[in-house]
Every structure is written in structure tokens, then in C-alpha cells.
Amino acid sequence: DIQMTQSPSSVSASVGDRVTITCRASQGISSWLAWYQQKPGKAPKLLIYAASSLQSGVPSRFSGSGSGTDFTLTISSLQPEDFATYYCQQANSFPPAFGGGTKVEIK
Amino acid sequence: EVQLVESGGGVVQPGGSLRLSCAASGFTFDDYAMHWVRQAPGKGLEWVSLISGDGGSTYYADSVKGRFTISRDNSKNSLYLQMNSLRTEDTALYYCAKVGISGWVLYYFDYWGQGTLVTVSS
Numbered sequence: 668d669i670q671m672t673q674s675p676s677s678v679s680a681s682v683g684d685r686v687t688i689t690c691r692a693s694q695g696i697s698s699w700l701a702w703y704q705q706k707p708g709k710a711p712k713l714l715i716y717a718a719s720s721l722q723s724g725v726p727s728r729f730s731g732s733g734s735g736t737d738f739t740l741t742i743s744s745l746q747p748e749d750f751a752t753y754y755c756q757q758a759n760s761f762p763p764a765f766g767g768g769t770k771v772e773i774k
Numbered sequence: 775e776v777q778l779v780e781s782g783g784g785v786v787q788p789g790g791s792l793r794l795s796c797a798a799s800g801f802t803f804d805d806y807a808m809h810w811v812r813q814a815p816g817k818g819l820e821w822v823s824l825i826s827g828d829g830g831s832t833y834y835a836d837s838v839k840g841r842f843t844i845s846r847d848n849s850k851n852s853l854y855l856q857m858n859s860l861r862t863e864d865t866a867l868y869y870c871a872k873v874g875i876s877g878w879v880l881y882y883f884d885y886w887g888q889g890t891l892v893t894v895s896s
Contacts, residue, residue, distance in 0.1 A: 701882040701883075703819075703883075705819075709888075710869055710886035710887065710888055710889060711819065711869075711883070711886055712886075713874070713882055713883060713884050716874065716882040717882075722884070754818065754819055756819075756882065756883075758880055758881050758882055760880075761833055761880060762821055762833070762835055762836075763809075763821045763824075763880060764821065765818060765819040765820070765821065766818070767818050768818045768819075
């Protein structure tokens with residue numbers, strides 16, 4: 668099974684900051700990676716799919732990059748509504764696996 | 775508008791059973807594979823099971839294999855998860871999720887329900 672490792676597990680940032688979250692797969696997954704945002708008490712929301720494609724309706728300050736084993740989610744200018752937990756997910760092979768999550772907190 | 779509404783959660787003793795349901799609307803249900811994903815309190819997301827659009831293919835996480843059964847009734851636009859031999863470690867919020875492309879069983883999840891809470895405790 669493919670393991671997904673996210674770092675950091677949490678990050679403190681201020682509004683306007685650039686935030687970068689990384690996700691590493693235990694083996695190559697090409698570009699079969701998605702990023703989700705989850706706010707407390709809410710279901711996850713798809714932000715990025717195929718490593719770098721922005722889901723419809725998601726603000727352009729979110730971007731994704733990477734392929735193979737190393738991936739990045741970047742928030743170019745953090746907004747108040749972006750404080751949440753972010754998860755990566757691989758869709759290359761069964762079972763689909765999620766990273767452990769990165770909590771973006773207010774500094 | 776796509777909507778997924780889970781139900782059937784509750785409190786059950788270890789060794790007991792529960793059947794979760796997910797009512798779908800706003801899309802052609804039998805065109806899409808559906809998944810169950812769970813989240814233990816304060817923890818991350820864990821994939822549980824999937825079923826193809828026609829119901830002919832199913833997959834399970836090792837942690838639930840042999841205890842959980844996924845099914846669907848396309849005439850009722852409904853997804854189910856029969857959970858038997860429940861353990862305390864099955865305590866979680868259970869989400870149903872729709873894949874983003876018709877005909878694909880493994881893909882990204884573009885819509886999620888609000889979840890139904892299962893608590894396994896004596």
C-alpha cells in the first residue's frame with residue numbers, strides 16, 4: 668500500500684502570508700494527487716486534483732505542484748477563511764490513501 | 775445541485791451491527807462509483823470502501839474487510855454500508871463521497887455528505 672506523509676503537521680501563519688504544505692508518497696503516483704480543505708464540523712472540500720488542477724470555484728490563491736513522490740500545496744496569500752486542515756490523497760492505486768493532515772492556524 | 779445525505783449512525787456495543795445509508799440526488803447516481811470514508815474523533819481521514827456504479831465491483835480497507843459490506847440500490851439512488859462485528863476503533867464520523875468522473879472507481883472525491891457518527895462503546 669502507498670503511504671502519504673504530510674509536513675508540517677501544523678503551521679502558524681498570519682493573514683497575507685504565503686503558506687506551503689508538502690505531501691510525499693511512499694512510491695511514485697505520477698500526478699494522481701488531490702488536496703482537500705476541511706473546516707471544523709464540516710466535510711472535506713476538494714481544492715486541487717491531478718496535482719495541479721484547480722477545482723471549479725476554488726480561489727486562484729490555491730495552487731498545487733509536483734509529480735512522482737513529492738507534491739506541494741501553496742496558498743499565495745492566506746485569507747481568514749483559509750484557516751483549516753488540509754489533506755492530500757493519492758488516487759494512483761488501491762487503497763486510496765490520505766495524508767495525516769496539516770492544520771493551518773492563526774499566528 | 776448534488777446532495778449526499780448520510781443516516782443510520784448511533785451508539786452500539788462492541789460486537790454489534792449498524793447499517794448506514796447515503797441518499798444521493800442531483801446527479802445520475804448509477805454513473806458514478808461511491809465511497810465511504812471515515813474520520814475518528816480528532817483524527818485524519820481513512821478510506822473505508824468503494825462500490826462501482828453498477829454495483830459489480832467492491833473494495834475494502836484491510837481494517838474492515840470481512841466485517842463491512844458496501845452495497846447500493848440504484849433504483850433508490852442510495853448507498854449503504856452494513857457494519858458487523860463492530861469494534862471500539864470503528865468509532866468515527868462516516869462520510870459517503872462521490873468520485874469526480876463517471877465510470878472510474880478510483881479518483882478524487884468531488885462531493886461529500888455531512889457524515890453520520892458511529893460510536894462503538896460498552
